[in-house]
Amino acid sequence: MSAPVVETRSLAKAYGLAPVLREVQLRLLAGTGAFIVGGNGAGKSTLLRILAGLEAPSAGHALVFGQDTRRLAARYRRRIGLMAHQSFLYPNLTARENLEFYGELYSLADPRASAHQWLGRVGLADAADIRVRAFSRGMEQRLSAARAMLAEPALLLLDEPFASLDHDGAEIVAALIRGAIERGACVLATTHGIPEIDGVELAVFEISRGRLMQHARKEEVRRGGRIRSLLGR
Amino acid sequence: MSGFAAVLRKDLRLELRSGESTLALLALSMLVLVVLVFALGAARVRSVDAAAGALWVAMVFAGMLGANRALLAERDNGAIRGLLLSPLDPSTLYAAKLCAALIFMAVAEVGAVILMVLFFNLDFDASMARLAPILALGAVGFSALATLLSAITGRTRGGDMLLPILAVPIFVPALIAGVKASAAALAGAPFESMGDWLKIMIAFDVLFVSAGYLLFEHVVGGD
Numbered sequence: 001m002s003a004p005v006v007e008t009r010s011l012a013k014a015y016g017l018a019p020v021l022r023e024v025q026l027r028l029l030a031g032t033g034a035f036i037v038g039g040n041g042a043g044k045s046t047l048l049r050i051l052a053g054l055e056a057p058s059a060g061h062a063l064v065f066g067q068d069t070r071r072l073a074a075r076y077r078r079r080i081g082l083m084a085h086q087s088f089l090y091p092n093l094t095a096r097e098n099l100e101f102y103g104e105l106y107s108l109a110d111p112r113a114s115a116h117q118w119l120g121r122v123g124l125a126d127a128a129d130i131r132v133r134a135f136s137r138g139m140e141q142r143l144s145a146a147r148a149m150l151a152e153p154a155l156l157l158l159d160e161p162f163a164s165l166d167h168d169g170a171e172i173v174a175a176l177i178r179g180a181i182e183r184g185a186c187v188l189a190t191t192h193g194i195p196e197i198d199g200v201e202l203a204v205f206e207i208s209r210g211r212l213m214q215h216a217r218k219e220e221v222r223r224g225g226r227i228r229s230l231l232g233r
Numbered sequence: 234m235s236g237f238a239a240v241l242r243k244d245l246r247l248e249l250r251s252g253e254s255t256l257a258l259l260a261l262s263m264l265v266l267v268v269l270v271f272a273l274g275a276a277r278v279r280s281v282d283a284a285a286g287a288l289w290v291a292m293v294f295a296g297m298l299g300a301n302r303a304l305l306a307e308r309d310n311g312a313i314r315g316l317l318l319s320p321l322d323p324s325t326l327y328a329a330k331l332c333a334a335l336i337f338m339a340v341a342e343v344g345a346v347i348l349m350v351l352f353f354n355l356d357f358d359a360s361m362a363r364l365a366p367i368l369a370l371g372a373v374g375f376s377a378l379a380t381l382l383s384a385i386t387g388r389t390r391g392g393d394m395l396l397p398i399l400a401v402p403i404f405v406p407a408l409i410a411g412v413k414a415s416a417a418a419l420a421g422a423p424f425e426s427m428g429d430w431l432k433i434m435i436a437f438d439v440l441f442v443s444a445g446y447l448l449f450e451h452v453v454g455g456d
Contacts, residue, residue: 052318053318054314074321074322075320077319077320080318082315084314086311088311088312090309091309092251097246101239102319104236105239105240105316105319106320147315
């Protein structure tokens with residue numbers, strides 16, 4: 001059995017006296033996708049930030065590629081792609097310049113060619129030389145997806161990847177997620193509702209008040225009344 | 234090295250595109266010098282001591298603004314988190330930010346020196362060449378300190394106010410040495426006579442750059 005890409009053991013996080021995550025146990029393998037469903041303030045984004053090494057847990061352990069996320073070396077960080085609420089993009093740089101910059105940070109062989117390729121993949125080839133400050137929220141979200149996936153990470157952490165996207169944008173991001181899983185990446189995404197991604201079997205976790213409450217395949221979740229009502233379906 | 238070059242090139246590109254930092258630094262330097270010229274009065278406007286003091290006051294204020302702005306761009310859209318998540322070593326990020334702040338400060342210094350010569354009725358002569366290495370030492374030390382401290386204060390509410398409160402007291406020994414050495418240079422004194430002041434400045438430069446290089450990863454963050 002292959003080693004998990006993501007593993008948490010009794011993970012907990014609190015801000016001051018307010019607990020955000022409690023006793024989170026999670027284990028994800030390469031080539032798998034999972035969605036964490038939950039309401040606002042449930043702890044979804046905090047969990048992703050901890051897995052990305054941007055925040056330290058208060059208790060327990062978070063491991064990616066078998067490494068504690070508190071001390072992730074550069075060679076492990078380069079294998080993680082994070083798409084967060086904030087886009088990590090520079091408003092006064094163009095879409096192309098932003099991707100080329102991140103391509104250089106990740107030491108890609110040809111940052112210019114990679115930027116060109118990814119701008120095409122997210123449907124922004126025509127907007128390549130427009131500054132990000134002039135982008136709509138949806139365009140910025142697509143560019144943020146391209147930034148996160150630019151270096152073809154082995155672990156993709158996506159915080160509400162479909163937020164602000166129109167139908168076409170959502171289709172594009174869904175296709176990128178499917179492509180990432182098919183090439184063997186592990187994808188963990190948070191969402192308020194479960195999206196349709198054809199041809200991919202997704203695990204679904206529900207998080208409520210910091211606890212991972214339920215673990216089911218998407219079809220099971222759709223049959224379950226509790227999550228269905230959570231999603232408003 | 235490619236990460237260092239990428240961050241520095243990006244910062245310079247952003248600055249060339251907006252010109253915000255350079256213009257703000259030059260405007261602030263001019264404002265400080267004008268205020269001091271009027272405050273000191275006609276009797277002291279040819280005093281090299283007053284000129285050196287005014288120049289360093291302008292430099293310190295400009296340096297704080299420059300360092301703050303160098304990290305401000307990373308707070309937009311949470312870009313600092315993108316940098317911290319990347320394979321870029323935080324120390325390399327510090328070195329790139331320091332270089333960017335140093336370049337902004339150097340531009341402001343050139344402007345401030347020209348304004349100082351005009352406002353204080355000094356002559357453009359060999360003393361200006363002697364002033365250059367002193368200002369360079371001061372710029373390195375202050376940029377190193379302000380870049381480190383702005384990484385801390387940028388995460389706090391009202392950080393802009395906090396930066397001068399933290400930076401100026403720590404920089405005072407180097408500031409005194411810089412003012413004394415500059416006054417001596419403007420008065421035409423040989424380099425040998427200001428050796429002790431220069432040694433103090435070099436020591437503080439080494440201290441501030443080393444502290445920044447070692448501590449930056451512990452103070453920089455996405456919040």
